[in-house]
Amino acid sequence: MHTVSGDAILELRNVSCELGGRAILRDIDLTVERGETLVLLGRSGSGKSTLLKAVNGVVPLSAGEIRFEGRASAEWDPIRLRRRMGYVIQDAGLFPHWSVGANAGLVPKLEGWPPDKIAQRIDDLLEAVGLPPNEFRDRKPRQLSGGQKQRVGIARALAADPPLLLMDEPFAALDPITRFDLQRQFLELRRAVRKTALFVTHDVREALMLGTRIALLRDGALEVLLPANEFPHSANPEARAFLDTLGEAEAP
Amino acid sequence: MNERAYEILGATLEHAEIVAITIAIAAVIAIPAGIALVPHVRARRLALGFANLAQTIPSLALFGFLLPLPLIGGIGKTTAIVALCMYALLPLLRNTVLGIAGVEAAVRESAVAMGMTRGQILRYVELPLAVPSLIVGLRIAVVTTIGTATIAAAIGGGGLGVFIFRGIAMADTSTILAGAIPAAVMALAADEGLEWLERKLS
Numbered sequence: 430m431h432t433v434s435g436d437a438i439l440e441l442r443n444v445s446c447e448l449g450g451r452a453i454l455r456d457i458d459l460t461v462e463r464g465e466t467l468v469l470l471g472r473s474g475s476g477k478s479t480l481l482k483a484v485n486g487v488v489p490l491s492a493g494e495i496r497f498e499g500r501a502s503a504e505w506d507p508i509r510l511r512r513r514m515g516y517v518i519q520d521a522g523l524f525p526h527w528s529v530g531a532n533a534g535l536v537p538k539l540e541g542w543p544p545d546k547i548a549q550r551i552d553d554l555l556e557a558v559g560l561p562p563n564e565f566r567d568r569k570p571r572q573l574s575g576g577q578k579q580r581v582g583i584a585r586a587l588a589a590d591p592p593l594l595l596m597d598e599p600f601a602a603l604d605p606i607t608r609f610d611l612q613r614q615f616l617e618l619r620r621a622v623r624k625t626a627l628f629v630t631h632d633v634r635e636a637l638m639l640g641t642r643i644a645l646l647r648d649g650a651l652e653v654l655l656p657a658n659e660f661p662h663s664a665n666p667e668a669r670a671f672l673d674t675l676g677e678a679e680a681p
Numbered sequence: 682m683n684e685r686a687y688e689i690l691g692a693t694l695e696h697a698e699i700v701a702i703t704i705a706i707a708a709v710i711a712i713p714a715g716i717a718l719v720p721h722v723r724a725r726r727l728a729l730g731f732a733n734l735a736q737t738i739p740s741l742a743l744f745g746f747l748l749p750l751p752l753i754g755g756i757g758k759t760t761a762i763v764a765l766c767m768y769a770l771l772p773l774l775r776n777t778v779l780g781i782a783g784v785e786a787a788v789r790e791s792a793v794a795m796g797m798t799r800g801q802i803l804r805y806v807e808l809p810l811a812v813p814s815l816i817v818g819l820r821i822a823v824v825t826t827i828g829t830a831t832i833a834a835a836i837g838g839g840g841l842g843v844f845i846f847r848g849i850a851m852a853d854t855s856t857i858l859a860g861a862i863p864a865a866v867m868a869l870a871a872d873e874g875l876e877w878l879e880r881k882l883s
Contacts, residue, residue, distance in 0.1 A: 485794055511796030522791030526809050536795055585795070595794075 436463045437496075438593055438625050439484065444493035446476070446483055446649070453479045455650040456493070461593070466619065466626040468640030468657070470633060470671065476649035477629045481595050484627065486510050498592065512536055515586030515624075517599040521578040523570040529555070529581050530566040536589040554584040557621070559614055576607035583615075587622065594626040600635065612638055633671040637661070645671070685859070689844070693863045696840035699833060700826050700867075703762050707769035707822060712815070715777025716803065725778060732771035740829050743767065744836045761830070761838030768829055769822040776818025780811025816879040820872055827868040831860060 439461040446454035454476045461467050469477040482488040484495060486507040495502045502510060515536075523532045531538075534551045542550070552562040558580040570578055579599055586594055600608045612635060619626070630636055636643050636657070643660045645653040645668055653665045661672060718725040738746075743764045747754045753763045784807055792802045834842025844860030847853075 487793060508796050508798055511794060514794075516791065516794035518787060518791055518794070520785075520787035522785070522787035522789075524788060524792075524806060525785075539795070539797060539801065582791075585791075 437461065438463045438498060439627070440496040441480075441484075442494045442496070444480075444483065444495060445491050446479055446488060447491040448479075448488070453488075453649050454483065455648070457649075457651050459644060459651065459654070461625060461627055463592075463625050464623055465641040466628055466639055468636040468643045469627065469629045469646060470631070470636045470640075470643055471646035472631060475646040477631075477646050478597050479649075480646070481597050481627060481629055485514055485516060485595055512540065512589060513591050513593065515588075515591045515594045517579070517582045517586045517594070517596045519598045519601050521570075521582035523578055523581055523585075525570050527570075528566065529560070529568045529570065529573070530562075532570065532581055533584040533588055535585055536591075540589055550588060551584075554588055555581075557587070557618060558584045560584070574607075575603050576611060579603065579611060580614075583611075583618070587618075587624070590622075592625060594624050594628075596626055596628045598629055598631065601630070601632070608635075615639060633674060689859055689863060692839070692841050692843055692860070693867070696827070696830060696842075696864065697867065699758065699762060699765070699830050699838060699840050700823065703765040703769055703826050703830070704819070704823055706762065707766045707773055708819070710766070711770050711773035712777050715774050716781060716807075718774075719778055719781045729771075729775055729778070732774050735767040736771050738767075740764065740768070740832050741835065744832065748836060756837040758833075758838050760836055761833030761840075765826050765830055765833065769826050772818040772821035772825070773815075774818075776814045776821075777811065780814030780818075781807045783814065784810050813879055813883045816875055816882065820875040820879070823871045823875065824868045827864055827871060831864055 437460045439459075441457050441459040444454055444457045444459075445452065457480065459467075469480060471477045479488055483490060484497070484502075486502055486505070497505065497510060498513070523529075524535075527535075530548075530551045533554050534547045537547045537550055551566065555562040555565055560577060560580055565573075565577070565581075570581070573581065582599065586596075600611050603611065616639065618624070628636075628639060630639075637660065640657040640660075642654065642656050644651055645660075645663075645665070647667045653660070653663050653668050655663060660668065663669070663672075714728065718728055735743075744760065747760045747764055748756070754760055788806060788810075789802070792806050797805070830838070830840055831842035831845055833840055834846050841860040841864045845857050848855070848857030848860065
């Protein structure tokens with residue numbers, strides 16, 4: 430594993446985005462280094478999910494450039510680009526007619542891996558996200574709890590070993606205990622596989638727990654970009670507004 | 682009497698043939714059209730509106746309208762099948778659109794995000810998830826076509842309707858029943874069969 434610091438995997442230069450004449454992202458400059466978890470924090474409608482979709486090539490830019498692995502996204506075939514990024518969304522979005530195993534093995538299947546290699550990979554992945562393969566492989570998504578579905582969503586995102594993970598509020602819909610459980614598992618997983626992640630959340634507690642750096646968005650613009658341990662000391666009003674939600678007892 | 686039984690059997694087979702051809706043609710038109718229409722909201726509304734409108738034309742009148750037309754008109758099976766297709770289109774088109782449009786947004790979003798092509802999404806996600814809805818459309822189309830096809834005899838289409846019209850002309854109930862009973866049995870059997878298929882696939 431090479432996680433050389435200063436080695437950018439993703440660069441956003443003056444990225445702007447307009448949908449229906451409304452500016453969603455305004456002139457964003459941001460670099461994601463290999464191995465880090467950069468958290469995009471912001472209120473609903475701040476543009477953080479749109480930023481993730483722009484990186485994934487789903488939402489077009491109105492200005493600026495995104496470079497992934499040194500190549501401008503315009504030069505990428507969008508299908509190839511997306512297969513090199515694991516994507517986890519809030520509702521998991523598992524295919525209801527496929528088994529847990531088939532869901533986890535989606536990208537290897539699309540990539541044409543041999544079936545025995547896919548089967549092996551599925552078992553390794555389910556193990557890694559805390560779902561014993563023998564028990565869960567053949568279940569259907571409707572037989573899973575919310576937390577289990579999200580674990581499968583994470584396994585699916587990791588399946589083809591993509592160099593970048595995009596996570597769009599993956600734990601937001603879970604109950605607090607399950608959420609904490611998955612957050613800890615995410616940290617453990619990150620230590621084990623050294624993934625780079627761009628992680629969207631509106632929960633400052635989650636941002637501080639999981640992020641190596643935190644980028645605070647407001648009305649589509651980048652307000653604050655700080656290492657997670659310095660973020661609590663930010664004087665920025667929007668940052669303070671988020672930090673205030675932690676409550677008196679925890680406030681720094 | 683034996684001759685009568687042969688006649689009924691022949692008419693039943695002819696009836697089934699008319700229905701099968703009608704459903705095959707309507708499905709070949711409506712299912713791809715439904716798939717193509719899903720992303721285009723306005724075109725979709727227009728097509729469903731047209732299919733709805735076709736549904737409201739009384740069937741006997743529609744056969745009459747088609748009679749004078751070149752190629753598709755005239756006395757015989759072709760005209761009957763064209764008219765029956767127009768009725769079968771709506772349930773097939775509507776249920777294709779409903780089935781595909783009914784795929785959960787999160788499922789579609791994740792399929793795109795994981796790098797599936799348009800064709801892969803259709804093949805692995807949208808069509809399999811639309812199957813139950815498609816079969817419901819097929820059931821409605823088949824059952825109504827079996828019933829409506831009896832009227833095709835009025836324009837020389839043949840089938841079980843021949844007995845019904847003959848029975849009405851002769852005021853002979855048993856002749857009417859010779860057409861009506863096999864048609865009803867066929868409709869019930871098709872409905873049961875497709876319902877079984879629906880359960881099996883979902």
